[in-house]
Amino acid sequence: MPQMNMIQALNSAMDIMLGRDPGVIVIGEDVGYFGGVFRTTDGLQRKYGEHRVIDAPIAEGGIIGSVIGMGVNGLRPVAEIQFADYIYPGFDQIASQLAKLRYRTAGEFCAPVTIRSPCGGGIRGGQTHSQSPEGLFTHICGIKVVMPSNPYDAKGLLISAIEDDDPVVFFEPKRIYNGPFDGDPDKPAVPWSTHPAGEVPEGYYSVPIGRAEVVRPGEDLTILCYGTMVHVAQAAARLVEADAEIIDVRTMVPLDVATLRQSVEKTGRCVIVHEATRFSGYGAELSATIQEECFYSLEAPIVRVCGWDTPYPHAFEWQYFPGQKRLVAAIEQVLEAG
Amino acid sequence: MPQMNMIQALNSAMDIMLGRDPGVIVIGEDVGYFGGVFRTTDGLQRKYGEHRVIDAPIAEGGIIGSVIGMGVNGLRPVAEIQFADYIYPGFDQIASQLAKLRYRTAGEFCAPVTIRSPCGGGIRGGQTHSQSPEGLFTHICGIKVVMPSNPYDAKGLLISAIEDDDPVVFFEPKRIYNGPFDGDPDKPAVPWSTHPAGEVPEGYYSVPIGRAEVVRPGEDLTILCYGTMVHVAQAAARLVEADAEIIDVRTMVPLDVATLRQSVEKTGRCVIVHEATRFSGYGAELSATIQEECFYSLEAPIVRVCGWDTPYPHAFEWQYFPGQKRLVAAIEQVLEAG
Amino acid sequence: MSRTPKLHVPRAPARPGEKPDFSYVHLSPAGAVERPEVHARVRDMSGLADALVRVIDDDHHAVGPWDPHLEVHDLQVGLRHMLLTRAFDERMLRMQRQGRISFYMQSKGEEAVSVAAAMAMAPTDMLFPSYRTQGLQIARGRSLVDLMCQCLSNSRDMCKGRQMPVMYHWSRGNIFSVSGNLTSHYPQAVGWAMAAAIKGDDDVAAAWIGEGSTAEADFHHALTFGAVYQAPVILNVINNQWAISTFQGFAGGERRSFAARGPGYGIASIRVDGNDFLAVYAVTRWAADRARRGNGPTLIEHVTYRAGAHSTSDDPSRYRPKDEWEAWPLGDPVARLKQHLIAEAGWSEARHEALESELRNHVDDCWNEAITYGTMTEGPFLDENELFEDVFRDMPAHLIEQREQMRNLQED
Amino acid sequence: MSRTPKLHVPRAPARPGEKPDFSYVHLSPAGAVERPEVHARVRDMSGLADALVRVIDDDHHAVGPWDPHLEVHDLQVGLRHMLLTRAFDERMLRMQRQGRISFYMQSKGEEAVSVAAAMAMAPTDMLFPSYRTQGLQIARGRSLVDLMCQCLSNSRDMCKGRQMPVMYHWSRGNIFSVSGNLTSHYPQAVGWAMAAAIKGDDDVAAAWIGEGSTAEADFHHALTFGAVYQAPVILNVINNQWAISTFQGFAGGERRSFAARGPGYGIASIRVDGNDFLAVYAVTRWAADRARRGNGPTLIEHVTYRAGAHSTSDDPSRYRPKDEWEAWPLGDPVARLKQHLIAEAGWSEARHEALESELRNHVDDCWNEAITYGTMTEGPFLDENELFEDVFRDMPAHLIEQREQMRNLQED
Ligand SMILES: Cc1ncc(C[n+]2csc(CCOP(=O)(O)OP(=O)(O)O)c2C)c(N)n1
Ligand SMILES: Cc1ncc(C[n+]2csc(CCOP(=O)(O)OP(=O)(O)O)c2C)c(N)n1
Ligand SMILES: [Mg+2]
Ligand SMILES: [Mg+2]
Helix, strand or coil: CCECCHHHHHHHHHHHHHHHCCCEEEEECCCCCCCCCCCCCCCHHHHHCCCCEEECCCCHHHHHHHHHHHHHCCCEEEEECCCHHHCHHHHHHHHHHHCCHHHHCCCCCCCCCEEEEEECCCCCCHHHCCCCCHHHHHCCCCCEEECCCCHHHHHHHHHHHHHCCCCEEEEEEHHHCCCCCCCCCCCCCCCHHHCHHHECCCCCCCCCCCCCEEEECCCCEEEEECCCHHHHHHHHHHHCCCCEEEEECCEEECCCHHHHHHHHHHHCCEEEEEEEECCCCHHHHHHHHHHHHHHHHCCCCCEEEEECCCCCCCCCHHHHCCCHHHHHHHHHHHHHCC | CCECCHHHHHHHHHHHHHHHCCCEEEEECCCCCCCCCCCCCCCHHHHHCCCCEEECCCCHHHHHHHHHHHHHCCCEEEEECCCHHHCHHHHHHHHHHHCCHHHHCCCCCCCCCEEEEEECCCCCCHHHCCCCCHHHHHCCCCCEEECCCCHHHHHHHHHHHHHCCCCEEEEEEHHHCCCCCCCCCCCCCCCHHHCHHHECCCCCCCCCCCCCEEEECCCCEEEEECCCHHHHHHHHHHHCCCCEEEEECCEEECCCHHHHHHHHHHHCCEEEEEEEECCCCHHHHHHHHHHHHHHHHCCCCCEEEEECCCCCCCCCHHHHCCCHHHHHHHHHHHHHCC | CCCCCCCCCCCCCCCCCCCCCCCCCCCCCCCCCCCCCCCCCHHHHHHHHCCCECCECCCCCECCCCCCCCCHHHHHHHHHHHHHHHHHHHHHHHHHHCCCCCCCCCCCCCHHHHHHHHHHCCCCCEEECCCCCHHHHHHCCCCHHHHHHHHHCCCCCCCCCCCCCCCCCECCCCECCCCCCCCCHHHHHHHHHHHHHHHCCCCCEEEEEECHHHHCHHHHHHHHHHHHHCCCEEEEEEECCEECCEEHHHHCCCCCCCHHHCHHHCCEEEEEECCCHHHHHHHHHHHHHHHHCCCCCEEEEEECCCCCCCCCCCCHHHCCCCCHHHHCCCCCHHHHHHHHHHHHHCCCHHHHHHHHHHHHHHHHHHHHHHHHCCCCCCCCCCCHHHHHCCCCCCCCHHHHHHHHHHHHHHHC | CCCCCCCCCCCCCCCCCCCCCCCCCCCCCCCCCCCCCCCCCHHHHHHHHCCCECCECCCCCECCCCCCCCCHHHHHHHHHHHHHHHHHHHHHHHHHHCCCCCCCCCCCCCHHHHHHHHHHCCCCCEEECCCCCHHHHHHCCCCHHHHHHHHHCCCCCCCCCCCCCCCCCECCCCECCCCCCCCCHHHHHHHHHHHHHHHCCCCCEEEEEECHHHHCHHHHHHHHHHHHHCCCEEEEEEECCEECCEEHHHHCCCCCCCHHHCHHHCCEEEEEECCCHHHHHHHHHHHHHHHHCCCCCEEEEEECCCCCCCCCCCCHHHCCCCCHHHHCCCCCHHHHHHHHHHHHHCCCHHHHHHHHHHHHHHHHHHHHHHHHCCCCCCCCCCCHHHHHCCCCCCCCHHHHHHHHHHHHHHHC
């Protein structure tokens, strides 16, 4: 099977969908001639033409506003927001329009739009190239929110997102574009070709939206994570004595509660980890849900390990990043408790 | 003591601050000559002039962008966003700029801006005049988030917000502008003059940001609420056998964890109620926090009673609104559990 | 902070108790403005953004190069649509005052803007309405019963009770959904038009906003994207002088017309007498032809006056002279088309009155039918379980569960 | 979807491998553009938005009504600032390539835009910079060591390690903070200026963005608020032809100049040769005087060329001809001022070279000092506990607790 990194896998997903469906178009800042600042759309304009893979003015609100109109007119646009930190100028179009169009028209209008955006830190990007704003979008009813943790899922989920008749906000953890990252910045970079999920079929396939994945089965505690943190969690699990079950949430909305419940009912202990800031982050929803669903199974308080509640600082990203050490400490705390 | 409804109390807060501090200005759509669509700024332009109480173009992003600049230039602007549902065009200026300016300049620049905005439903306003987006703002580091539940607090907290050197987003539950509302739309409207918190001193006083208030002490369970829901919770508490402790959270950020902890450690049971949609709402943070802080005291799962995870529907607002019936059911569930 | 403030703050020309003053409205005589070819270059028509295209002159005759030379029949149809719009508005306003509907927004004084535009466009062109363009619906033949059912949130409400009154949509009639969020549909219309161009379709999109709404970000997004991709779209600004309580100066109208925003983007832009049915028709047709030929977008400012309150929640006597409308120099669009028909096409006061009463009866009949599908207080009602539908195409687990919770509670 | 697409998609005039083509750049001869009085009405100067104000002619002489008649001393200071800016950029670029700093953005080819503007304004005027206007800092006398320490995130970093390189701020020097969010400072500058006017101060604000950034919503917000309140602000657009990989046509530059956006709002607007130090100085001074007199905002488009890569993360050879800068019709601002000084003020190649090497040495000295305050790899380092400061003025409980958590972990 071919080896792809996450960028190639995402590129392949768009390539396949542009090929299969003439209604699919790709639009964003620098995505056309140049192929995107992360090269995710490399070669697509050459292959499908400048009417299908379109460079856009630097106006995130305009991009999202216009792709909604395109969606209403029968296309399936894939919009790239260059960095998740720059999605806010489009927030109103997402929250007030994209998310609510089907509802307010009782299903008469909808816009099957996918918004892709690289998120997360660990690339010395400072506070405007490192954010993980997924939590905000999960509070808006009417959009699906997805974040893959590996090339295989990235391609399969992006194809599902493009095919979905509902709008999908698709976050790509840029720290793992080129290889899995276990949270240790001093180790040499690992390419995806060394990872089983770097094996990505050339052709069409999809990974369903709405399903979490147990990436490591275990008995002693459950670690809920997604994106880059899936790899950090795996590394941390190797450092502790315990037999951790690691779940890659993958789809923040809709959330696969059943898989989470099953796990925590078994383990009775739960650590939630994400790179986004903690206060009112998505981890709060996970914690509240687990608490509601598994109260009688819980043997210890659920612990959240998250980015500190500050902007992402350029110089202190490794103090900020919820790395192995913090995760190990949390795991030990949860195991010792109760 | 004079009786004020919430609009008068808010008006009085601005009046006093405009009078005390020549740096205070008020700006927003229709706030000047007209005095605001809810009349909250009534009379202020006449009193302080059109340079201090300023009608603005209909551009929430422009209003917030410009008040940041005013704040940097030494003023203390109070911006009104006509409905909380229309705050999103200003989301980028709030999340990326207002919230982060002090941090990114290591304290060299800041903008002591207050953003007031009426929120919440129950006024047949449909999905664009009923939202409670406070949860979103609580996930953004660097802004304080406040929602009063009565005239006394409204005035005292707004004065604190205007005096605060940090930016404050100040949500006003419009359903209770004119009187407390216990969730029963069929009952005749009750004016604030019948309520102790409708007694509002004429002059300057403040209510500190960052402190929750126990509005009803009790032993059997804790109800966490804010805004309109404080009154619904009080009504629901009267309908059940139990002795509920009701806490008005008042300040979403910073959260008064100590007061919450103390209560739940005592009661061992907790119901969280807000009008905003449930998924990833502020209630999730409250639930996660309580779970972390009071795990060993909890005798039953924490239950959230919230707006359903849909847009606010015009015709079904009373099915949507988390009213007494739902709250009573949740209280009973929590009391029976465990 | 003791020095004299230098901030310029726009002032309304007249406030309650003062004499109406429309001296700021720049007028051109009927027939005076040139009509460029539809494929003319933008730079060769910059005057159009400041002039005022008018066709009906003071003697009620159609004059000048913008006269669309419509058939009498079409003029009568236009008049009928405008009268029906007004009759509908009047009825709904009354119903709101009686508490039968929760809210309403009338378009009184602005009927020509939407009716003439809808008639000038092709039926497959997509319209992105604002909340004050019910004339688009009526001119496209929408049943009044449907509109009324929406305002009643009753069992036949197209929005299934999810929207406030007047937030109509009509996919079969190619009319998009009215949004409560000002200007949000402007870039959406441009995107729709871009998609038409991508697909190679001939369809044109058109959108309407008020002059106050031009200050929103989406105005700029729409103009930028429209200009960059030369999208086949008509961007209409209805300058009715007021945005709730703030007069048009607060959106920047003190210095330049709203049409004048367009040429700076390289967009063809026209300022038109919005109360002149013929002028609105001609200008819209010109813009639609231009777009269809691939000559790109047009920005049209319709100069008109909001004769009524902003909405049923508003009381304009608090912020403007009560008699402003009477002083409005461009008159009433209905009266002007009527006079034109009398002057040129054998129309008469008697026929006019007969038509008015026919339409009023029609509106009454529609209302009586609409309420058989339910009112706010009497059934048939919508199924409240519908509250959970259409958030997503397929209902996810958490919504199924919440619906269940609601049902259980109802049963208690 | 089988029909021919009709969407207009702008095309860069030349891509890698093609011959540079700047025929689209509209030029005016030096001295050819009229200079209105500073209090002139906007409508009487609309030509300025399409013309190109230039002062230095092909023979290096200053000509025409916009000649600011600067003292030789001031010209030499300007040259020095530009050369220092370039030397600083070169050094920092090199340091980034060597991994000493994480990132850098140079302003090569655009030095006149910021240096001349800063010199034309009063020291109490507030500047809202973009990431490519380091010339503002240098012209206002900022110590290079301070700038370098910021890029190094070291113990003297004014941002305390919280920002990527080049995101400077300088409150004492009246320079606002560079934001990573394009255009966000534009309405902030207008608000700052509104506050000055409210307070009755005489200060003017000025802000800079790239031409690509004009598409953002905040451009429209700034122009609207600036026009409505006649704020004393200068809104600068640096049209350096490229926005990362997209040429200026994607921001709407194919049809009209960026200065042309202004007159439609009623804003005085000027297009200026951004590589002509004298022209930028003159135009900025004119705009600042205008603002200070209460005549409102000015929009200035500086026509220039981004000679280097967008940033150290960028490789322009993938999207534009390698030799584009050589073909750029407006030349190099440094060379042009130098030639002017040689032609008119006794400057010489020898003095120029001496100055260059003096400045290079100065930059070296500054660097050597800066690294004594720490580098990315060697101390002194910032205190990492600082990470929790300045989120709020006073640290709230949850941050105190998180700081405690971090400390405990470090101690393990
Ligand atoms: C984004 C947003 N901000 C504010 C409002 C509140 N609002 C509703 S209508 C209106 C005035 C609009 O005026 P204008 O655009 O001139 O349209 P008109 O009512 O005159 O037709 C305002 C401020 C809104 N609906 N949406
Ligand atoms: C809101 C936002 N969107 C996107 C970006 C990413 N970005 C950084 S610079 C840039 C290009 C800006 O081009 P221009 O405004 O012409 O300035 P120049 O780089 O040419 O000086 C882009 C797209 C950003 N920083 N902020
Ligand atoms: Mg209006
Ligand atoms: Mg540029």
